[in-house]
Amino acid sequence: MFNILSLISLDYFSILIAGVISILILAVIIFGIFLFKLRKKINLLFEGKKVKNFEDVFMNHLQKNKKQEADIEEIFERIKKLENISEKTFQKISIMRFNPFSDIGGNQSFVIAMLDNQNNGFVISSLFIKEGNRVYAKSIKAGQSDYPLSKEEQEALEKAINKK
Numbered sequence: 739m740f741n742i743l744s745l746i747s748l749d750y751f752s753i754l755i756a757g758v759i760s761i762l763i764l765a766v767i768i769f770g771i772f773l774f775k776l777r778k779k780i781n782l783l784f785e786g787k788k789v790k791n792f793e794d795v796f797m798n799h800l801q802k803n804k805k806q807e808a809d810i811e812e813i814f815e816r817i818k819k820l821e822n823i824s825e826k827t828f829q830k831i832s833i834m835r836f837n838p839f840s841d842i843g844g845n846q847s848f849v850i851a852m853l854d855n856q857n858n859g860f861v862i863s864s865l866f867i868k869e870g871n872r873v874y875a876k877s878i879k880a881g882q883s884d885y886p887l888s889k890e891e892q893e894a895l896e897k898a899i900n901k902k
Contacts (some may be wrong), residue, residue, distance in 0.1 A: 763794035828852040828859060832898035836890045838865055849890045851898035859898075861891050 782899045784795055830853040834844040846866035853859035861883065863874040881899050885893075 759860075825855050827854060829855050830857070830859075830898040830901045831893045831902065834890060835898070836892040838867070847890075849888075849894040851878070851891075851894040853878060853881075853898045857899055861887065861895055863888065863891055 830851075832851045833848060835848045837845050838847050848864050850862045851859070852862075857878065857880055859878050861876045861878060863876075865872045865874070876883045876887065876891065878895065881895070883895075887895065
């Protein structure tokens with residue numbers, strides 16, 4: 739005859755075994771996912787190649803890093819050279835047309851002001867008159883001219899200086 743107590747303990751034992759097996763299966767699944775992610779990271783590190791040791795991979799990455807640092811230094815040097823060049827180029831330009839004589843012609847005369855970043859450059863004036871065309875150039879240093887400027891030249895110079 740079966741004892742009811744032994745039947746109950748057998749059910750608890752089988753439930754306990756089923757629970758342990760379920761926990762172990764869950765642990766195997768979690769470790770499998772972890773292993774898959776780890777393998778993916780290792781393949782990324784080894785760049786998908788069959789590498790025999792980590793030292794080769796490390797040295798390869800170190801060489802790439804040194805080359806990139808040298809490239810970055812070269813780029814910064816080129817940027818500095820370009821900045822130096824751009825300081826000396828005309829960055830502020832203004833043009834203004836005008837009529838020096840109210841009784842004849844239209845706005846055939848003009849003034850061009852060309853300045854670098856330090857407000858150095860020149861002003862070119864072209865006066866259209868009956869006898870022909872006259873062209874004048876005046877140098878500008880730090881926004882000032884050693885020669886007297888006409889009203890139109892001064893206006894074109896101020897427009898160029900105020901450009902950003």
